[in-house]
Amino acid sequence: MEFRESHVYADILIIGGGSAGAMAAIRAKEVNPSQRVVIFEKGHILYSGCIARGMDALNIVAVPGVTTPELYVESNGLACGGIMDEPVNYLMARRSYPMMKKLEGWGIFFPRDKEGNYELLQVHPRGKFCLAMKEPELKTILAKRVLGLGCQVFNRVMGLQLIVEEGRVAGAVGINIRTGELIVCHAKAVILTCGGTARFGLPNSGYLYGVYDFPGNTGDGYGMAFRAGAQVTGFEYTLNYYIIKDINAPLLYITLTRGAHLLNAMDVHFEDSHPSLQSIALEYRKDLGPMRVSMKHLPEAKIKEIEDILFSTERPVQERFFAGRGINFRTGDIELWPTEFYLCGGHGLTGIFVDEKATSTLPGLYAAGDVSLVARGHLSGAFVFGEIAAEEATEWGQRNTLGTSDPENLEDLKRDLRQRMDQKDGQVSIEEFEYKVRRLIDDYVTPPKNEYKLKMALWWMERFQKEIREKVPIRSIHDLFKMLEVENIILCARLSATASLERQESRWGFWHYRSDYPQKDDSKWLKHIMLKRGSDPEEIQVSHRPLTRMR
Ligand SMILES: Cc1cc2nc3c(=O)[nH]c(=O)nc-3n(C[C@H](O)[C@H](O)[C@H](O)COP(=O)(O)OP(=O)(O)OC[C@H]3O[C@@H](n4cnc5c(N)ncnc54)[C@H](O)[C@@H]3O)c2cc1C
Incomplete structure (x- = not known):
């Protein structure tokens, strides 16, 4: 198959049209309405990302x-x-x-x-x-504003590779996930806003996409930044949540802050009025789970208020889910279970390293939202740093000219994609392969961790990286783009195992718990573990960086 290409030119290219990306695009147009702003969005900007709707x-x-x-x-x-x-x-x-x-x-x-x-x-x-x-219409309000301001949105385009020229980022290549057309965007600055790695560990249900975070987020931004030479950090913090069993949808903040009770399996009420996820995790690990959220004692008006939020604003599908299970909050409790493990800067501590200007360690590359590290910034962090990234990228664009993409790299990329499309003989479907990779992530990369398991993780991921190019038949563009996603998941697992091996202590509760180093050790480890690509693209270089304090 031949990969057709088209070239577009922008002052700012934004990769990922979710919360941070939409806000970055709006801000870029506010500060300079005449600049050209292009967005690559893997899904459709109207409904993609953590805020699918509200x-x-x-x-x-x-x-x-x-x-x-x-x-x-x-x-x-x-x-x-x-x-x-x-x-x-x-x-x-x-x-x-x-x-x-x-x-x-x-x-x-x-x-x-x-x-x-x-x-x-x-x-x-x-x-x-x-x-x-x-x-309930938050995402559509943002998306309409982006389009109304004249930003050019390429829906169903997955950012693949950053273009680096003379040490600075000068655009990126994306691929249309339905047609395979390559979009080469030459840009003065690039803002990465493509979320964390939602598809990392497997959910209990076994469904590849039944995850808490947006399933289109497969660590592509971490991969693009790392491969281009930017520093990433916090990959040892493998995070999971404790939320509604089987649907993995959110409700803890919504219910507990409005008077719901949290009970363990022995019917003991959790006294803490705002229990942290870590304290819930601890209870679960004492074999006192599953935990339950109980609202039977609440007045009807309060239950209605909670239902109103759960069934409209956040994930309306919850209404059908509870109806299907025969659960009425007035008579029945909501069972909670741990979700799959994932990597994320917005809920967690994993991301492309950025400073107060949303600047990465690579000139011309900015990052905001879950793909970057503004620890536990959630939606507020995505919005505020989306704006900051746009302001700084605009200023950078005023001082720099457009690059011209390196045609040699593009030819290499096309050759590589053609080779993948020619891979017809394997026996393991890409879905089965993804299942296996993520099952092994659960076995070896998530807590409790130890040196043996983490080394096994590295061994397996190296093997998977080889086998995905031999054993998986690629029959369509759909298979091809799934394959590219799974390779990013494999890279994230390698980064996570490497950082976890380096941090020889336990920190952030269970999420980086090493059974061979069970204690926290501030004297040695109150710092960042930084990862960067070596001269060999497969090599991961590890360094340490002190925390930045207020001056
Ligand atoms: C279920 C849930 C509930 C939450 N509730 C709250 C809450 O109530 N309050 C709060 O403050 N925070 C909440 N958060 C956190 C908050 O929503 C996120 O931190 C924030 O939305 C992250 O924004 P983002 O732009 O980084 O990621 P997203 O909004 O997920 O956007 C990432 C976008 O990048 C696209 N993408 C991925 N890869 C590529 C690629 N290679 N090329 C092109 N596009 C790509 C995706 O399709 C997606 O549209 C919640 C998160 C979840 C998952």
């Missing part, structure tokens, strides 16, 4: 007179096991209130009480930062 809270808003950015930095530092760069988190909190007011100005609804106060919920160790939002 969302029920902005998890971090420092409302003046109630909390402060300084308190947020203190509080989030506790929630991150100490691994947090203060300046980026401070900046995010400082811009969080103006961001919320801007969204409100766009018609997004943030409920207030009779006195006009916003509804604030406590989900952090200190301070009420979680601000309730009731907006």
Whole structure:
């Protein structure tokens, strides 16, 4: 098969049209309406990403007179096991209130009480930062704004490879996941906003796509950045959640902050009014699970309020799910189970390393949202750093000219894609292969970890990387793009095992728990583990970086 190509030119290319990407595009047009902004989006911008449609809270808003950015930095530092760069988190909190007011100005609804106060919920160790939002159309509102401002959106285009010229990022190549057409975008700056690695471990249900986070996020941004030479960090923090069994949909913040009870399997009520995921995980690991959320004691009005959020704003499919299971919150409880393990900068501590300007360690490359590390920034972090990335990329674009893509690299890429398409003889379908990779990730990359398991992980991932080019038949463009996704998952597993081997301690609760180094050791390990590509593209170089404190 021949891969046709078309070339487009942009001041800023954004890869990933989710929360951070949409906000970056809007901001880029606000600061300079005449600049050309192009988005590659693997799905469709109207419904893609963590906010498939709506969302029920902005998890971090420092409302003046109630909390402060300084308190947020203190509080989030506790929630991150100490691994947090203060300046980026401070900046995010400082811009969080103006961001919320801007969204409100766009018609997004943030409920207030009779006195006009916003509804604030406590989900952090200190301070009420979680601000309730009731907006079932959040994603469509953002997407329409992006299109209305004249950004050029390429839906169903997966960012494949960054173009690096003379040490700076000068665009990227994407592939249309239905036609195989290559889109070569020459850009002065690139912003990566393509989420974390949602498809990493396997969910209990065994469904490849039945994951908590958006299943289109397969660590492509981590892969593109790493292969181009940018530094990434926090890959040892393999995260999972404890939420609704089998559907892996969110509800903890929504129910517990509104008076629901959390019970263990022995019917013992969890006393803590805002239990952390880590304390729930601990209970589960004491063989006291499954935990349950119980609302039977709540007044009808409260249950209705919760149903209203769960069945409209966040994931409306929950209504059908509970009906199908015969669960009514007035009479029955909601069973919770651990989700699959995943990698994420927004809920977790994994990402492309960025500074206060959303700048990566590669000139011309910016990153925002779950693909970058602004520890546990959630939606607030995606929005604020989406804006910052756009502002900084605009300024960079004013100082730099467009590059011309290196045709040699493009020919190499096309040759590689053709070879993959010629791979017809294997016996393992790409879906079965993905299942196997992720099963082995569960076995060897997730906690409890130890040196033996992590070395086995590296052995397996090396083998998978070879076998995917031999044993998997590629019968269509669909198979081809799944194969490219699975290769990114394999790379993420290698990065995760490498970082986990390096960090010879346990940190951030169960999420980096090493049974051979069960203690936390601040004297040696209160720092980042940084990963970077070596001169051989397969080599992962490891270094350490001190945490950045407020000056
Ligand atoms: C179920 C759930 C509930 C949440 N609830 C809340 C909440 O109530 N409050 C809160 O503050 N936070 C919440 N969060 C967190 C918050 O939604 C995320 O941190 C935030 O949306 C991340 O934005 P993002 O742009 O980085 O990623 P996303 O919004 O996921 O966007 C990534 C986009 O990149 C695209 N993409 C992926 N790979 C490629 C590629 N190779 N090329 C092109 N495009 C690509 C994807 O299709 C997707 O559209 C929740 C998250 C989840 C998963």
